[in-house]
Amino acid sequence: MVVRTPPKTHLTQRAHDAIFSRVHGGNLVYNTCWEDPRLDREMLDLKADSRMVMITSAGCNALDYLLDGPAEIHAVDMNPRQNALLQLKIAMIRRGDQEDLFRLFGEGSHPGFKGLLNELDGQMHPFASEYWKAKHYYFQSSPLNPSFYYRGTAGQMAWIALQTFLRSPRVRDYVDAMLHVQNLDEQKRLYEHVKPALWNGLVSWLVRQPMAMTMLGVPRAQIRLIETQFPGGLTGFIQSKLAHVLTEVPFQDNYFWRAYLTGHYTRSCCPNYLKEEHQPMLQSLSSRITTHSTTVANFLRENPAAYSHYVLLDHQDWLAAHKPQALAEEWQLILENSRPGTRILMRSASPVIDFIPESALQRLRLNQPLADALHLQDRVGTYGCTLLADVIA
Incomplete structure (x- = not known):
């Protein structure tokens, strides 16, 4: 079945812009x-x-x-x-x-975060102190959301995308293998094996949705740039960029993608x-x-x-x-x-x-x-x- 993207009208474009402004005006967007x-x-x-x-x-x-x-x-x-x-x-x-710092931002969770906030009282701007008191649960791990790196709008979208991708056993095995890969030749071999499952119809549909891009912090102006200037439009762009990450640069120290794949860093692979x-x-x-x-x-x-x-x-x-x-x-x-x-x-x-x-x-x-x-x-x-x-x- 071919899933067609609805035609973009002036009304849908205005709605996208309004949603983008609302999302970015009232939420933490980037957690890393x-x-x-x-x-x-x-x-x-x-x-x-x-x-x-x-x-x-x-x-x-x-x-x-x-x-x-x-x-x-x-x-x-x-x-x-x-x-x-x-x-x-x-x-x-x-x-x-160092241990508390790494539990918060390395492991992405800390059961004693509320207590830490009491110790930090007066060490941050008043807005920041009040914000983290309201959002203390961002650092609580639960089955529905195990990590700070799946919080905020970009993190929530990463969690949704991860659950979508991991429906495939082949993709689950691939992610596990990539976390232990040692060289580019191995990365390229693994990617060729998983590519058909990685880009099934559901995933291709998901990345074309305006709300998905909005939650990741991509405004309509950038989507339009990609759609008009990149072969294959938005889907082609994402496929190309992901192929670059997975086959052209060493994954062993790629803490950016590790955080969204696993919800945490390691001591050797972290900012x-x-x-x-x-x-x-x-x-x-x-x-x-x-x-x-x-x-x-x-x-x-x-x-x-x-x-x-x-x-x-x-x-x-x-x-x-x-x-x-x-x-x-x-x-x-x-x-x-x-x-x-x-x-x-x-x-x-x-x-x-x-x-x-x-x-x-x-x-x-x-x-x-x-x-x-x-x-x-x-x-x-x-x-x-x-x-x-x-x-x-």
């Missing part, structure tokens, strides 16, 4: 970062005097960048719940108990902020990270300075489609608050970023060879392209 900081740090080349502006997301990468010792990291996000997550991670690092050897440095430098619940443009208007680094993730995909004037204004503010040599890192769902205003492009020196080479090594593998640029005088 889905950008590879190993590659970011190579591209950014942070120094002791670096002053960074970045989008918070789940905060994992802000802590990873901190290991390079920059002077300041300003984590900016319109969603205060994302900043609350970073504040909780920082508070737990400062508390200094750097969870590794014991990094705790002293993170504790000593944690005050260099500040969080701001606003837009990048508003932050720059209210905190003018000569920043050295910007990490913009993919939010300009949405600005380009919905608010081109705001996109132009953001670039103007970025350039006004940069110095010669300021480095800008961003990503897109599109294979090519072609929406940067011409006036901004004239001030940028692109380093596309490095960005393209490292893009191929990305352990996450969900973006269409990576852009790296330096501001010139």
Whole structure:
């Protein structure tokens, strides 16, 4: 049976946008970062005097960048719940108990989380404290939801997708094998065996649903970019990206996908902020990270300075489609608050970023060879392209 996607009308598009705004305006969306900081740090080349502006997301990468010792990291996000997550991670690092930190964010559950919150009282912003008191059950493990990594909208969608995929015994065996795989040849052999079961009609239908993409944090603007610029549309894009992750980059240290496949990390396969050897440095430098619940443009208007680094993730995909004037204004503010040599890192769902205003492009020196080479090594593998640029005088 062929499952056809209903035709998109103006009404359905408006409904999708409304649902996206509602979901993202009232929920934690990202419970872990889905950008590879190993590659970011190579591209950014942070120094002791670096002053960074970045989008918070789940905060994992802000802590990873901190290991390079920059002077300041300003984590900016319109969603205060994302900043609350970073504040909780920082508070737990400062508390200094590696076992409790790893139980929370390594294992994804902690039966004593409510007690920990009492100890952390006054260590986070009031909004963050109240948010985690209300959402304490996010770290409770139950048969219906065993892990924090299946909480928040992206986590809930990962849980639904996992249950859908794991209906197939072949896929269950494949997931178990991938968690112990040792080399790329083995990965490729396993993938060819499981591919027919992985992309059955039900799964292909699921990934085309607007609500599924909304819960994963993908706005309609990005879906449209993918559908118009990638062969095979959204399904072809996801199949291609998943094939890259499963066959082209080593899976042994791919903690991004491990978290959603298993609900937890391991001591050897986890973000750097969870590794014991990094705790002293993170504790000593944690005050260099500040969080701001606003837009990048508003932050720059209210905190003018000569920043050295910007990490913009993919939010300009949405600005380009919905608010081109705001996109132009953001670039103007970025350039006004940069110095010669300021480095800008961003990503897109599109294979090519072609929406940067011409006036901004004239001030940028692109380093596309490095960005393209490292893009191929990305352990996450969900973006269409990576852009790296330096501001010139």
